[in-house]
Amino acid sequence: MNFAKPALLALGLAATIAAPAAAQWVPEKPIRIIVGFAPGGGTDQTARLIASAAQEQFPVPLVVENRPGASGTLAAEMVAAAEPDGYTLLVAGGSESTSVPNHMETQYSLDDFRGVVRVNREHMVMVTKKGSGLDSVDAVVEAAKEKPGELAYGSSGPAGILHSAFIVFTQEAGIDMTHVPYQGGSPALAALLGGHIDMTIVTPAQAKAQMEAGTINAVATTSDRSEEIPDVPSLTDLGYDVNLENMKGLVAPADTPDEVVKYLQDKFAQAMESEAFTTVADRSNIAPGYLSGADFEDAMRSMSDSVANALENGGGDDSAEAAQ
Amino acid sequence: MDPMLLALTGLTEPLTLLTLLLSVTIGLIIGAIPGLSVNIAVALAVPLTIFMPTNQAMVMLIGLYGSGIFGGSVSAILLNAPGTPASAATIFDGYPMAQRGLATKALRLSLVASLFGSVFSIALLILLAPQLADFALGFGPVEIASLLFFTFLVIGILSGTSLVKGLFSASIGMVLATVGSDPMLGTPRFTFGSTSLMDGLTYVPLLVGLFAVAEIIEEAARKFSQQTRKFDLSSEDATANRLSLGEIGRCVMPMTRASAIGSCIGILPGIGATIASFLAYADAKRAAGKSGTFGKGDPRGVAVSESANNAVVGATFIPTLALGIPGDAVTAILLGALVLQGVTPGPLIFINSPDVVYTIYFALLASTLLMGLIGYPAVRVLAQTLRIPKIYLMPCVAVICVAGSYVARNNILDVFVMLGAGVLGFVFNRTGVPVAPLLIAFIITPPFEEAVRQALTRSRGSFEPFLTNPVTLSLAAVVVGVVALSMFRRREARTAQ
């Protein structure tokens, strides 16, 4: 592997200082891509895939570094405080960007970052257990109105993007459901299959596999329709103003200069068109969703705002009323 | 071609075999290094598999996973420092055996037990996967909470001479487990504003601290022995270290029970190999009663702990394959790797890609066998570690512990957690407070709290489900029985004196 020795690093630094500001920025030391989740997970895989595909485009090594902890906020905090020189990037766009900062105090906000590129978008699919009678959004809403607070949804953890999606949805539909958090999406799906909760959110690939086996109903996606499961309606189709997705992309600290961001965006965009990237993405259900840095920022901001709105209007407090 | 044959021919390709050999060897080494757990090894290997053919990718990841857990017992036995969390219970008898010059024997037994546990659970996986997976789904929060509550009972059994000290140790473990964000609301608890503490104290550094670092501090207090230790692999030791068929025979029953416990724990989500080995150890100790020398170097202690934690490996594949839901962190990573290969895991994987399922079966079996083939001759060499004077060995172990604790999360805080746990372990050792109850309480408390509160959310605050659930009631009956029996025995022992 191509890790520069400290001495080389120092040389590189010296060169940056000595050379007069060149017209175009070119990286001169390894670029660190920080992942806020453990190795092997979905975020990590996306990061490593784009890093290995983009390596050809870069004159320096791209190093993926995992800083797991606190739903990705640990890594986000670190990158928000990092030197804005383009050598430290964060894989963002999921819970740590659009969800957690709306629920609790974090030492960063979306304003601390600027988008570099969006790499993929993953639809979120609301599912219920087959045979539960809740085979459509209408059925869910009706049942929830009949017995407020009795239906329960499982999330991947408090303040995560699954939790937020349900808060926005219940707020929109004017219903009241109980939140039961699990340690991740898979335990929540297991609980759904075991009949311990009524509803949860999975990825399109998971939904497709379980639907084929006849174990679940996919009632809706939380944004537009997914190509992978075209028959499942989206909440927008059904008249609910919900548009949330689990996105993955790269962001840099807010004060990173334009030319640096431009350089990074171009290189990563080229990488996303490479054969290495498209073959693996295609095979492994990673839905490429290129967006420029600025558009990625906007997308994150609009999703984050919708969560903030729902929370301000009392979303997620339903169980409090039920308890009294 | 028949999918089974397809999988077999795929596995016999030279490149695949070579990958298997390499990954089993690397897994053994990583497992043996305190602080580097199998999870990290498997996770870090995933990106390497992206551009590999499916066979090779699966073989690589499964080879690492299967052999890593046995590797953990090596350092548990030789250094009193479990290489992986799952081998923590192996220390109780493995380390005393090594101290008595029976290191080779303990390692051999550990290897035999690991093979036994693996094969047991792989057989279950092949024969009964769908049925067992359905059984596991039935375990909701109420049942999980009851099972974990039952596990607290083993603290009494692991307490050694003083029950009060055991319970004291367990309650400290419980306090340590409260650090981090609340599982239901995300409210930070005792994090002092540090995001690094939001996920709580990390388990691996705590474990490394309590055992390995505490041992290093103890040795330092005794000025590190300088001389080469007397027992080595000379002729008289070779006979003592020979593992006879009769001895293995005596372990078969305990190992079968332990493997069954390990398999049951393995199919339930979120419990894991560490609890399985503790439970199996406590079960064997209780079953042996006064006839056992558990805790002082009873070979059965090593056998049950290692067969239980290896039985978890095969069992975690049961929900993974039958339901498409990972059984633990490692199988979650494996599922991710499968997705990258273009195989969609789910209940229909048996129909849609049976060749992949067979590849997984064969890779599990082959890695187990290879582990035996590589492990057996390696044992003698590994036991030589004990001949190194402690003044040279211990500081080097310290460096490895620091590196291992750091890399798990790339977080310096974890190194301090390790050091703090080391001091605590040292103080506990000096005052005769057992360390194991702290560890097990620390592991059980978070899933226990989570399950209880999930259940209470569903029942809207009522404890009634706990009182009417059949699993709860039958476990409660067992608890009452065991407690009554042990009180009766204690009274008998007292009157006999």
Added chain:
Amino acid sequence: MTATRILAFLSAAAILVFLAVMVPAVGSNQMAMGSGDFYSVGPTALPNLAGGMVLVFSIIMFATSGREARDDEAATPGGIGLALAIVGLFAAYSLGMLAIGFLFASMLFLAAVFWLYRVSSWIAAAVLIVTVPLVVDQILRRLFLVPLPDGLLFN
């Protein structure tokens, strides 16, 4: 006073602070953040239970360990001073790792331990001082692509 009694006394004192100051702070924090509500068992239930258990068992331990002879406590030789020394070295090592990087911090740590505890053969020690940190660092870097801290000096 036996070591067990000191331990019992110290943990009882520490847990009183925990129960009286730290747990209520969690409770009020949770109110202030308003992050949802719960039924009968909330974020402070477990800390209260665990803290209460520590308090009870340290009191019992304090009360009973006086009668019990010291034989429960490992009657081991060896100075607490030497134990404290290695803990200090560990702490310095961990902090130093951030400043000068894993490689040099480890070498210094090993050298300090070998010097402090009077190693008999400096040749063997020197070999270990150089090879162990280097091997650990290279394995983690090359095989697992996990970089250990390089230290601020080289960044």
